[in-house]
Amino acid sequence: ETGVTQTPRHLVMGMTNKKSLKCEQHLGHNAMYWYKQSAKKPLELMFVYSLEERVENNSVPSRFSPECPNSSHLFLHLHTLQPEDSALYLCASSQDWLAGAEQFFGPGTRLTVL
């Protein structure tokens, strides 16, 4: 595998379920990101990890819980989500945590909350 991979690609869950999204980067990068992409809205940055430490949390509801066990893996744990959380969740990585650094994105997980 090369680049940034995400699993699952599609996920349907009920509001009472608990699920996790997984991201893996094979680029040797030090920073990883979670974004939410909804229709008619700009990409929303949710979380940033640099060297496995969370460095940014943009007022994301606590029903989203990130985890970065090492520099290659990033998880987004989901629980008691709302229908408005349905969106494409994109993971990205960059060499370092710099605002203008080139980010490499995974293909995303299409999440539907019923």
Place this chain on the structure above:
Amino acid sequence: TQLLEQSPQFLSIQEGENLTVYCNSSSVFSSLQWYRQEPGEGPVLLVTVVTGGEVKKLKRLTFQFGDARKDSSLHITAAQPGDTGLYLCAGEDPGNQFYFGTGTSLTVIP
């Protein structure tokens, strides 16, 4: 929150036509990037511009950063069906915050 407005929001053209997509803000940006996102995939970086007035060319794509570094444009010459996708601008402000634009969805009809 900075806002990068892109126009048009949607664009559908015939193969071979030329088009321009705009990215505008009332704020100054230190640098600006353009990404393309194809259906079912994540965005892929096309170019980064950092100097006011800078023009970069990537085959049939021409990117320009405004003199005041508040706006940018992407011009595609002789569009092809493979150019279909969502075009996103993204900027870094002087406070090192990074924002994505609202996006332009382009469809090139064969």
